[in-house]
Amino acid sequence: MNSNTYYSLIQFLTTLLLPVHLNKEQQAAIKQKSRYFVVIDEQLYKKNKSNPNRSLKVIKQDEIDDPQMFEDVRNYVKTCDKCQRHDKNRRVEPLHPIKIGQSFDRVGMDIVGPLPQTKDGNKYIVVATEYLTKWPEARAIPDAKATSIVSFFYEHIICRHGCPKETLTDRGTYFVNDMLNSLCDKFGVKHRLSTAYHPQTNGLVERFNRTLCETLAKFANENKNDWNLYVSTALFAYRTRKHNTTRHEPFYLMYGRKTILPIEFKVATSAMLNIGNDEQEDLLN
Structure with missing residues (x-):
C-alpha cells in the first residue's frame, strides 16, 4: 500500500x-x-x-x-x-484432521471449572464447539450437574442449531449419565466418549477453553467475581476472529457474511x- x-x-x-x-x-x-x-x-x-x-x-x-x-x-x-x-506462549500441537460433512455434524462439549464463584453463584462454564466452522457456545452455570449440562445442550445446541449427528465429551460423570444419554437417544445424537488413556481427543474444545478463560480474566474485576457477565462478549470476539485452521471467522463460515462490528x-x-x-x-x- x-x-x-x-x-x-x-x-x-x-x-x-x-x-x-x-x-x-x-x-x-x-x-x-x-x-x-x-x-x-x-x-x-x-x-x-x-x-x-x-x-x-x-x-x-x-x-x-x-x-x-x-x-x-x-x-x-x-x-x-x-x-x-x-x-501465554503455547507449543503448537500437530493437527489431526477429522472428516466432517457439514456444520453441526459434530459438536465437542466440555466443562470449565471450578472457577471463582460469581455474585450470581456461577462457578463453572459449560462449553461446546462445532468442528467444521469452529463456532463456540458457552454458558455460565452454578454447578457441574447433569441437569445443567442437559439444559445447555438442549437450549444452546439443539434449539439453536438443530440436532448434531454426534457429540464428543470426556468421561466425567456430568456427561456420562442417564439424563444426557436419554436426551441424545431422543434426538438421534450419537454420544461419543474420549478414551481414558487419551483425553486430549476433544482437543478443539480444550483449546477454546484456554482462550475463553484468558479472555474472561482480562475483563473480570480484581475479585474475579463478575466473569460470567463477559461470557457473551468473549464468545462474540472469538466468533468474529479469524481461526488459524480455517483461515476464516466462525461467524463468516456460519452465516456466509462478515459481521458488522460495534466499532463500525x-x-x-x-x-x-x-x-x-x-x-x-x-x-x-
Missing part, C-alpha cells in the same frame, strides 16, 4: 469524504477497501490488541509501507499489562455505508 492510499483511507474513514484528487475509479477502490480497516487513535489498522501475530499479520498482508507503525503495534501489544499476564457504528466503513439510515437506527435500537 502506498502512502497515497494509506492517507486516503484515513481521510475517508474519519470524514466520510473521498479525496478530490482521485478519479472515480480510485475513489471506488478506496471506498471498497475501507471495509477492512478502522482508524483508532489516528492509526489505520484492524484486529484487536490481544493477539500481536494477528494484528501484525493483517498489516503485512495489506502491505502498509510504514515500518514505524508496524513497530508501534508490536510494542503496544508487548507492553499491554493484561495481555502479558494472561496470554462509530468509524464508518463501506459495510455501514451500504445500510440505510432507517436500518442503522433499527440496529442501534
Whole structure:
C-alpha cells in the first residue's frame, strides 16, 4: 500500500469524504477497501490488541509501507499489562484432521471449572464447539450437574442449531449419565466418549477453553467475581476472529457474511455505508 492510499483511507474513514484528487475509479477502490480497516487513535489498522501475530499479520498482508507503525503495534501489544499476564506462549500441537460433512455434524462439549464463584453463584462454564466452522457456545452455570449440562445442550445446541449427528465429551460423570444419554437417544445424537488413556481427543474444545478463560480474566474485576457477565462478549470476539485452521471467522463460515462490528457504528466503513439510515437506527435500537 502506498502512502497515497494509506492517507486516503484515513481521510475517508474519519470524514466520510473521498479525496478530490482521485478519479472515480480510485475513489471506488478506496471506498471498497475501507471495509477492512478502522482508524483508532489516528492509526489505520484492524484486529484487536490481544493477539500481536494477528494484528501484525493483517498489516503485512495489506502491505502498509510504514515500518514505524508496524513497530508501534508490536510494542503496544508487548507492553499491554493484561495481555502479558494472561496470554501465554503455547507449543503448537500437530493437527489431526477429522472428516466432517457439514456444520453441526459434530459438536465437542466440555466443562470449565471450578472457577471463582460469581455474585450470581456461577462457578463453572459449560462449553461446546462445532468442528467444521469452529463456532463456540458457552454458558455460565452454578454447578457441574447433569441437569445443567442437559439444559445447555438442549437450549444452546439443539434449539439453536438443530440436532448434531454426534457429540464428543470426556468421561466425567456430568456427561456420562442417564439424563444426557436419554436426551441424545431422543434426538438421534450419537454420544461419543474420549478414551481414558487419551483425553486430549476433544482437543478443539480444550483449546477454546484456554482462550475463553484468558479472555474472561482480562475483563473480570480484581475479585474475579463478575466473569460470567463477559461470557457473551468473549464468545462474540472469538466468533468474529479469524481461526488459524480455517483461515476464516466462525461467524463468516456460519452465516456466509462478515459481521458488522460495534466499532463500525462509530468509524464508518463501506459495510455501514451500504445500510440505510432507517436500518442503522433499527440496529442501534
